[in-house]
Amino acid sequence: MKFLxxxxxxxxxxxxxxxxxTSIACATAIELASAGKxxxxxxxxxxxxxxxxxxxxxxxxxxxxxxxxxxxxxxxxPQAAAQGYRDRIVGPVRGILPDAVVRSIEEQLSGACTTxxxxxxxxxxxxxxxxxxAGYDHIVFDTAPTGHTIRLLQLPGAWxxxxxxxxxxxxCLGPLAGLEKQRAQYKEAVDSLADPLRTRLILVxxxxxxxxxxxxxxxxxxxxxxxWQQFLVVNGMLARTEAAVDPLAAAICSREEAALxxxxxxxxxxPMDRVPLKPFNLVGLxxxxxxxxxxxxxxxxxxxxxxxxxxxxxxxVDAIAADKHGLVMLMxxxxxxxTTMAAAIxxxxxxxxxxxxxxxxxxxxxxxxxxxxxxxxxxxSRIDPHAETETYRQHVLATKGAALDAPGRALLEEDLRSxxxxxxxVFQAFSRIIRESGTKFxxxDTAPTGHTxxxxxxxxxxxxxxxxxxxxxxxxxxxPMMRLQDETQTKVxxxxxxxxxxxxxxxxxxxxxxRAGIEPWAWIIxxxxxAAHPVSPLLRQRAHNELREIEAVAKHHAHRYAVVPLLKxxxxxxxxxxxxxxxxxx
Amino acid sequence: MKVIQVFDPALCCSTGVCGVDVDQALVAFSADVAxxxxxxxxxxxxxxxxxxxxxxxxxxxxxxLERSGQEALPLVLVDGEVAMAGRYPNRAEIARWAGIxxxxxxxxxxxxxCSGSKCC
Numbered sequence: 135m136k137f138l139x140x141x142x143x144x145x146x147x148x149x150x151x152x153x154x155x156t157s158i159a160c161a162t163a164i165e166l167a168s169a170g171k172x173x174x175x176x177x178x179x180x181x182x183x184x185x186x187x188x189x190x191x192x193x194x195x196x197x198x199x200x201x202x203x204x205x206x207x208x209x210x211x212p213q214a215a216a217q218g219y220r221d222r223i224v225g226p227v228r229g230i231l232p233d234a235v236v237r238s239i240e241e242q243l244s245g246a247c248t249t250x251x252x253x254x255x256x257x258x259x260x261x262x263x264x265x266x267x268a269g270y271d272h273i274v275f276d277t278a279p280t281g282h283t284i285r286l287l288q289l290p291g292a293w294x295x296x297x298x299x300x301x302x303x304x305x306c307l308g309p310l311a312g313l314e315k316q317r318a319q320y321k322e323a324v325d326s327l328a329d330p331l332r333t334r335l336i337l338v339x340x341x342x343x344x345x346x347x348x349x350x351x352x353x354x355x356x357x358x359x360x361x362w363q364q365f366l367v368v369n370g371m372l373a374r375t376e377a378a379v380d381p382l383a384a385a386i387c388s389r390e391e392a393a394l395x396x397x398x399x400x401x402x403x404x405p406m407d408r409v410p411l412k413p414f415n416l417v418g419l420x421x422x423x424x425x426x427x428x429x430x431x432x433x434x435x436x437x438x439x440x441x442x443x444x445x446x447x448x449x450x451v452d453a454i455a456a457d458k459h460g461l462v463m464l465m466x467x468x469x470x471x472x473t474t475m476a477a478a479i480x481x482x483x484x485x486x487x488x489x490x491x492x493x494x495x496x497x498x499x500x501x502x503x504x505x506x507x508x509x510x511x512x513x514x515s516r517i518d519p520h521a522e523t524e525t526y527r528q529h530v531l532a533t534k535g536a537a538l539d540a541p542g543r544a545l546l547e548e549d550l551r552s553x554x555x556x557x558x559x560v561f562q563a564f565s566r567i568i569r570e571s572g573t574k575f576x577x578x579d580t581a582p583t584g585h586t587x588x589x590x591x592x593x594x595x596x597x598x599x600x601x602x603x604x605x606x607x608x609x610x611x612x613x614p615m616m617r618l619q620d621e622t623q624t625k626v627x628x629x630x631x632x633x634x635x636x637x638x639x640x641x642x643x644x645x646x647x648x649r650a651g652i653e654p655w656a657w658i659i660x661x662x663x664x665a666a667h668p669v670s671p672l673l674r675q676r677a678h679n680e681l682r683e684i685e686a687v688a689k690h691h692a693h694r695y696a697v698v699p700l701l702k703x704x705x706x707x708x709x710x711x712x713x714x715x716x717x718x719x720x
Numbered sequence: 721m722k723v724i725q726v727f728d729p730a731l732c733c734s735t736g737v738c739g740v741d742v743d744q745a746l747v748a749f750s751a752d753v754a755x756x757x758x759x760x761x762x763x764x765x766x767x768x769x770x771x772x773x774x775x776x777x778x779x780x781x782x783x784x785l786e787r788s789g790q791e792a793l794p795l796v797l798v799d800g801e802v803a804m805a806g807r808y809p810n811r812a813e814i815a816r817w818a819g820i821x822x823x824x825x826x827x828x829x830x831x832x833x834c835s836g837s838k839c840c
Binding site for chain 1: 730731744747748751768769770772773775776782785786789790
């Protein structure tokens with residue numbers, strides 16, 4: 135493995151949930167420790183299976199791993215870090231300020247950025263030379279901060295007068311306000327990140343076109359802020375040997391090879407490693423030792439075809455169609471197939487004779503293009519998130535920011551690079567289309583998080599209050615939130631994969647939506663190997679491993695759910711999309 | 721020089737960048753604050769979401785919040801006494817309170833709005 139050669143002191147693994155970065159980080163730590171190094175493994179995985187992997191509980195203090203000499207581990211729970219951060223700000227005023235005020239403060243501090251900043255706060259001590267880390271040769275992190283977080287910490291203006299004086303002047307530092315450490319320490323932490331002699335970033339992805347495109351963006355963003363010492367690991371590649379016995383496996387192999395052949399240019403220059411798909415779950419020391427080893431493929435356990443009686447997508451569409459019109463929103467983390475599911479549902483509804491407007495933010499656009507005009511009742515429109523965000527950004531700078539001087543403008547520009555901005559810009563574009571859902575079906579492949587909805591609604595409430603005070607009018611406004619909370623008008627479908635981390639991430643999205651009073655209507659488990667009834671022994675073992683996750687969704691998370699099989703070809707075009715409705719039951 | 725204190729509602733950031741629409745009133749007021757501070761005035765802002773302790777420690781702000789609720793913010797105090805509530809003061813009002821002589825025509829707002837606003 136190239137990324138393991140001459141490793142620097144800090145190794146960061148980054149990638150989407152479910153690509154296996156925690157497993158690769160663990161395997162790396164074991165490998166380095168076996169070579170006689172003293173290694174500290176730092177995990178922020180919400181699934182937190184590092185303890186499980188080593189058969190001990192770890193928690194938020196450094197613990198030695200008895201089974202691996204030279205290895206210590208530490209688990210940082212980003213949610214707990216964010217909670218600690220909120221407590222520092224809210225704790226002193228709880229019971230003193232009115233409860234409603236305390237609640238609104240807590241909501242303001244519940245965004246994804248707060249979580250990320252709070253986690254970075256915890257990293258800082260590990261990145262700066264302290265007594266805490268002096269004894270380790272390598273520190274391996276199973277996550278990396280985003281470009282937005284690092285830029286935020288680099289901004290000299292963001293700090294002026296704040297931490298030094300301990301009080302806010304006109305500035306609003308948002309999530310930075312409650313941080314504990316000193317400016318010098320953050321600067322040192324950011325400096326070590328950008329030092330190629332000290333830090334290596336390893337991008338982890340699967341061999342899929344969209345996943346590689348996403349990783350290329352991360353690569354560019356982090357390279358721009360100085361982290362240009364990067365490696366690429368393509369994880370979970372299906373071995374060619376499986377293709378001989380199973381047409382599904384053969385199709386997957388060809389698809390993965392095609393994706394790598396068309397790798398984005400920015401990534402093609404990076405040192406790349408391929409890690410083959412394993413039949414087993416990556417739990418336990420023995421399994422992890424095999425992950426990065428260049429040995430012969432592991433022997434599969436022989437499993438029969440999976441007995442399976444999960445509901446198909448058709449049952450969900452039947453229930454949606456019964457309402458004759460409405461808004462259908464597909465939600466989920468990137469890479470789970472929201473766009474494909476949105477297209478499949480739109481096609482199914484249109485085929486039943488309903489007028490449907492499918493609106494997608496799919497950057498590839500090929501899906502929208504192939505569907506447009508394919509069915510009589512189906513309208514397709516595409517929203518490009520990057521273009522929308524850029525337009526919105528320019529609009530704000532040109533109008534609201536017109537009177538600002540250069541430093542003020544620079545800060546507003548950085549502000550507008552926050553992840554919330556993209557969400558707002560895209561949501562604004564979508565909300566122009568949402569109005570149509572009173573008379574037809576509107577299917578969207580993206581939706582804002584519960585946190586954003588709450589903030590948008592709070593802003594709306596504030597403006598309405600002002601308007602009411604000014605005009606003393608009696609007009610009663612309905613908010614977009616009311617429409618989203620009403621299950622007869624809006625159905626939120628959570629899309630996930632039958633793997634541990636994606637299921638946990640979807641459950642996280644669900645609780646976020648519940649905070650905003652929105653109850654997800656159904657879950658869709660996409661790309662299920664079990665529902666595809668593979669022949670290949672490796673895929674059969676994977677299928678068997680999926681059953682536990684499917685059961686968790688069915689029993690604990692979802693009111694109703696559907697399982698969609700992994701297809702041989704990318705479901706583009708009406709005919710292929712219809713295949714997604716095939717039942718997995720046999 | 722009089723001290724002007726502004727108690728903002730719970731804002732993600734005082735530019736209002738995080739809202740459905742960037743609030744012009746917030747952008748303009750931030751610029752006015754910076755202008756006034758450059759002209760020698762002393763204006764302090766407190767965001768309810770980030771500095772709630774400031775609302776607790778100031779008797780006038782605490783009482784106002786209990787009586788009128790957060791919906792009635794912002795609250796503006798001049799030398800500790802309530803000068804305005806429910807909206808942001810304009811540049812002329814700030815100038816009057818702070819005793820800044822304004823040249824006509826009103827100078828272009830040169831100032832940096834919301835220095836370092838960070839969105840959550």
